[in-house]
Amino acid sequence: MDIQMIEKLSNAFGPSGFEEDVVRTLAEYCGEFDISNDAMNNFYVRMPGVQSEKPVVQLDAHLDECGMMVQSILDNGALQMLLLGGFHLTSLPAHSVKIRTRSGKMVRGIICAKPVHFMTDSERSGQNLEIEKMYLDVGATSRQEAEEVFGIHIGDPIVPDVTFSYDKENGICFGKAFDNRAGCACIVDTMKQLYGERDSLPVNVVGAMAAQEEVGTRGAAVTAQIVKPDLAIVFEGSPSDDFFISAGQAQGQMKHGVQIRIVDKSYISNAQFIEYAEELAGKYGIKYQEAVRRGGSTNAGKISLTGKAVPCLVLGVPSRYVHSHYNFCALEDMEAASSLAASVIRGLDAERIRHICHQDLF
Ligand SMILES: [Zn+2]
Structure with a gap:
């Protein structure tokens, strides 16, 4: 193959x-x-x-x-997401993704992982994750910047940011x-x-x-x-x-x-x-x-x-x-x-x- x-x-x-x-x-x-x-x-x-x-x-x-879609853009520039398909929420925080804008540009984002320093005890347990409370960070500092500089629009599609590689010696595909x-x-x-x-x-x-x-x-x-x-x-x-x-x-x-x-x-x-x-x-x-x-x-x-x-x-x-x-x-x-x-x-x-x-x- x-x-x-x-x-x-x-x-x-x-x-x-x-x-x-x-x-x-x-x-x-x-x-x-x-x-x-x-x-x-x-x-x-x-x-x-x-x-x-x-x-x-x-x-x-x-x-x-499985991917996501930009659901809304907050005043601080963070994005909210809608899931397209069955990701489990525990596998999302701290992972990077690619957002495709309307002009076809790819923008890299990080699904926010609140630093452990700021977490409450219940947040530290990792229980009760909700997609409505997860945010996607493209590095913008305001909604205007996310829209006008990064070109993000609600409805833009998102996928995991992963590059394929093949381990020939062991016959294993990664991606x-x-x-x-x-x-x-x-x-x-x-x-x-x-x-x-x-x-x-x-x-x-x-x-x-x-x-x-x-x-x-x-x-x-x-x-x-x-x-x-x-x-x-x-x-x-x-x-x-x-x-x-x-x-x-x-x-x-x-x-x-x-x-x-x-x-x-x-x-x-x-x-x-x-x-x-x-x-x-x-x-x-x-x-x-x-x-x-x-x-x-x-x-x-x-x-x-x-x-x-x-x-x-x-x-x-x-x-x-x-x-x-x-x-x-x-x-x-x-x-x-x-x-x-x-x-x-x-x-x-x-x-x-x-x-x-x-x-x-x-
Ligand atoms: Zn399938």
Whole structure:
């Protein structure tokens, strides 16, 4: 997989509703495909010249990352924030962020951490954090300065200020937004693996990167209507649990391969689709792990409910500390995810699709 692509995708600015930079970055790596976008920033990648009557497999990943928005500007120049997506408040104070102004300028800010010297006992406990009482400091000393000199406007989007790096020796990526730029990279990589054999593939593969997942899987409600898939493969930068749950019980361990999600709050996976994918993983020696998630949701929740019902295979790249500034993930897990997706697509035939879609039930 192309590390430079992963780097650019991770560094791209793309909180929910502001995914244009991620779309432009992906477009740079999709020169051989037919690409298009829509009014909410969903991005579609199609194999050129493929017959339209084949069954359609949609490859999904979301473009957006958890971010924030400037909610108001106070008289002293501090900014208040609105969350776009599910950051936990304990991971925000003392972190730096980037604010994109209306003119496109990036302004660095620090989410205020009140010096311990000024804290009350209850503040020192770190309990009862509220976003309404957190402030963002861009270095301005008045509202006028924040607006006129820094160019800040309410509604400006914000992302964590983190720069990607790759540890080649250990195969580890460090950066922000692996949820879900890891998935976006997997779609491009899967489609590149299949490009040379596109005419002989049993299905038509369409990449659909969706906007606004972190605010309620909104983009996928549109992409699935446009793509009209028979089957879908949903890629996620899934949260790693290996530092929080004992080794025997962990279901999202870094360097343990692609994570096949059996269930979460949004979708109960199609057992036939999973069985088929695992059979191929075994056959081709692709490392995988299974997850039964008590929480979480993905675009599969929306895609599965469209058209005539769409079986989805949810493939995760275990990513540490998602929904906070700094993430780790392993290149080998991303490669396992795209290899499995490519093998699944190559192996499909009419009978297999009928079986997955329960058309042979009686
Ligand atoms: Zn995600």
